Amino acid sequence: EKGRTVRIGMVLDKRFPPDARVENEAGMLIQAGYSVLIVCYPASGHNHSNHKGIKLVEINRPKKWIRNGRALIGSILDVYTKKWASYIHQFIEDNKIDILHVHDLYMALAAIQAAGKSGVPIIVDLHENYPAAIRTYNWANKLPHKILVRPQQWRSLEERIFRQIDGLIVLSEYYKNQLMQRYPFLNESQFVVYPNLPSIKEFEQYPILDDLIDTSGRFTLLYFGAIAERRGIFTVLEALPRLVAKIPEILVLLIGPVDKADQTRFKNYLHNPELQGHIIHYRWKDIRYLPSYITKSDVCLSPIIKNEQHESGVANKIFQYMLFEKPLLVSNCVPQEEIVNKYQCGLSFESQSTGDLIEKTLILYNNRNLRQTIGKNGRTAVLEKYNVEEYSKYYIEQYQIIYNSMRK
Numbered sequence: 001e002k003g004r005t006v007r008i009g010m011v012l013d014k015r016f017p018p019d020a021r022v023e024n025e026a027g028m029l030i031q032a033g034y035s036v037l038i039v040c041y042p043a044s045g046h047n048h049s050n051h052k053g054i055k056l057v058e059i060n061r062p063k064k065w066i067r068n069g070r071a072l073i074g075s076i077l078d079v080y081t082k083k084w085a086s087y088i089h090q091f092i093e094d095n096k097i098d099i100l101h102v103h104d105l106y107m108a109l110a111a112i113q114a115a116g117k118s119g120v121p122i123i124v125d126l127h128e129n130y131p132a133a134i135r136t137y138n139w140a141n142k143l144p145h146k147i148l149v150r151p152q153q154w155r156s157l158e159e160r161i162f163r164q165i166d167g168l169i170v171l172s173e174y175y176k177n178q179l180m181q182r183y184p185f186l187n188e189s190q191f192v193v194y195p196n197l198p199s200i201k202e203f204e205q206y207p208i209l210d211d212l213i214d215t216s217g218r219f220t221l222l223y224f225g226a227i228a229e230r231r232g233i234f235t236v237l238e239a240l241p242r243l244v245a246k247i248p249e250i251l252v253l254l255i256g257p258v259d260k261a262d263q264t265r266f267k268n269y270l271h272n273p274e275l276q277g278h279i280i281h282y283r284w285k286d287i288r289y290l291p292s293y294i295t296k297s298d299v300c301l302s303p304i305i306k307n308e309q310h311e312s313g314v315a316n317k318i319f320q321y322m323l324f325e326k327p328l329l330v331s332n333c334v335p336q337e338e339i340v341n342k343y344q345c346g347l348s349f350e351s352q353s354t355g356d357l358i359e360k361t362l363i364l365y366n367n368r369n370l371r372q373t374i375g376k377n378g379r380t381a382v383l384e385k386y387n388v389e390e391y392s393k394y395y396i397e398q399y400q401i402i403y404n405s406m407r408k
Helices: 018-029 062-073 081-094 106-115 130-134 147-151 151-162 173-182 233-246 260-270 287-295 315-323 334-343 354-365 368-384 388-405
Strands: 006-014 035-041 053-060 101-104 121-124 168-169 191-193 220-224 250-255 278-283 299-302 328-331 346-349
Touching: 006 081, 006 106, 006 233, 018 053, 018 101, 018 388, 035 220, 053 081, 053 101, 062 081, 062 106, 081 106, 081 278, 101 106, 106 121, 130 151, 168 173, 168 299, 168 388, 173 191, 173 250, 173 334, 173 354, 191 388, 220 287, 233 260, 233 354, 250 287, 260 278, 278 346, 287 315, 299 315, 315 328, 315 334, 315 368, 328 334, 328 354, 334 346, 334 368, 346 354, 346 368
Parallel strands: 006 035, 006 101, 035 053, 101 121, 121 168, 168 191, 220 250, 220 299, 250 278, 299 328, 328 346
Antiparallel strands: none
């Protein structure tokens, strides 16, 4: 149909809203003249048919079915993929979808089955390095899941998926290059690189609240996000007694839920008499308060453990920290270390090395001018490049290249 708006059908096996990455991508595509529809689970049991110009096609399924079904994707008992394939096929037919944009590698199997019947091209949006990530999940490596899910099979499943799709969206240049080395049949024109970027418009509308927390007279290190061993938090907490000896006014401010498997270990640090008064933990704070907590801190942390999964991209917290002019202290996972070095907006330390973490913390503590300079560098980088508004031009150009090659 000549002149008809191109319809992008996003597949998301999560509740929507909220999902900042999905919402930002949909927003960029709508602004560029595409029509975006998402097939997803309804948010908090409420039925919406539209969210900020995105048409929502919602599927109601019990939580238990979702949780158990997702865990068995790719296994011998995979009914989840079959069911989702029929949902997606219906979604394509009912809404005359031109492109399927699938969020997360594990949903691509269902999309391939569904699109096979209709010939609709597929773009897969890799929110993470799933074959590496699933090998680190506690549930996937315990019986009986270990036998059913077989985390080690996901590399060959990934290759099978990549041979049957048209485009890939990845979190970093580094990860794109890794995939092209691993799978020589992939080529540059099939990729869009899209990090998890903040919307400046959104973040700068949140007021800075002075009375949320009092950090005056403290040297405050902030970490925002899930708290777990794999996130490197225990490297920080192991280093803390030695840091307290050198910086008596140090405070570690942690905001985020604690992984079930790590709760006992985390509580031991919280209740350690040596560390009393040096750790504040909030299980959850709304994102609108994040600018206030960043502003009240001196240094912002991303101490994630160096591994394949963590080297697929840069956490969105990195760009949020930078936007509010704070120096970064990050582990040497390649994509985040590259940002820190390229824009001189922080220091990196060797992953899991308490000694190196302490050394770099002391450099930042002893040099206020350095903290201010690298904080400003970070803000400049986000204002000039690493934000949704600036990045959308590149994103749409690359998307168009993939779409045009699909139609040939």
